Amino acid sequence: xxxxxxxxxxxxxxxxxxxLPNQVNHLxxxxxxxxxxxxxxxRAKLLAPLGETMNLxxxxxxxxxxxxxSDSLGVVRAGARRGSFRGNHAxxxxxxxxxxxxxxxxxxxxxxxxxxxxxxxxxxRKQVENIIAFQVSKYIVNFIKQxx
Numbered sequence: 001x002x003x004x005x006x007x008x009x010x011x012x013x014x015x016x017x018x019x020l021p022n023q024v025n026h027l028x029x030x031x032x033x034x035x036x037x038x039x040x041x042x043r044a045k046l047l048a049p050l051g052e053t054m055n056l057x058x059x060x061x062x063x064x065x066x067x068x069x070s071d072s073l074g075v076v077r078a079g080a081r082r083g084s085f086r087g088n089h090a091x092x093x094x095x096x097x098x099x100x101x102x103x104x105x106x107x108x109x110x111x112x113x114x115x116x117x118x119x120x121x122x123x124x125r126k127q128v129e130n131i132i133a134f135q136v137s138k139y140i141v142n143f144i145k146q147x148x
Contacts, residue, residue, distance in 0.1 A: 023143045026067045029074020036131035037078040044120035059087025
């Protein structure tokens, strides 16, 4: 007595699985990370110290790192953006300053810590991680549906 086993569709499944790494690329991951960072950005805007001009609050957002300058896929920086956004003083508020003196020796005081980004991250971390996990799985499922 002989037994014959036939498995069909293995080549198709293998082809789909080999195509998955192409879905996890820099462009797709930066889109996912930008979307996931939105709760962090909104929370940071609420916690940021308000100044007369509101420049710090207006400057908080996300910036996508170009592939050539990033050390991993889809790097997105969330926080006070620099340049024309005028959020250049965010680090001074977040970490505070030591005693500052001018060249002539005049005391300019100490800038106390007013951390807002760390608090925003700690309060939204799980939400950001869940959005990333959901969006990556969504990309994978959509890819499989299109190719199956």
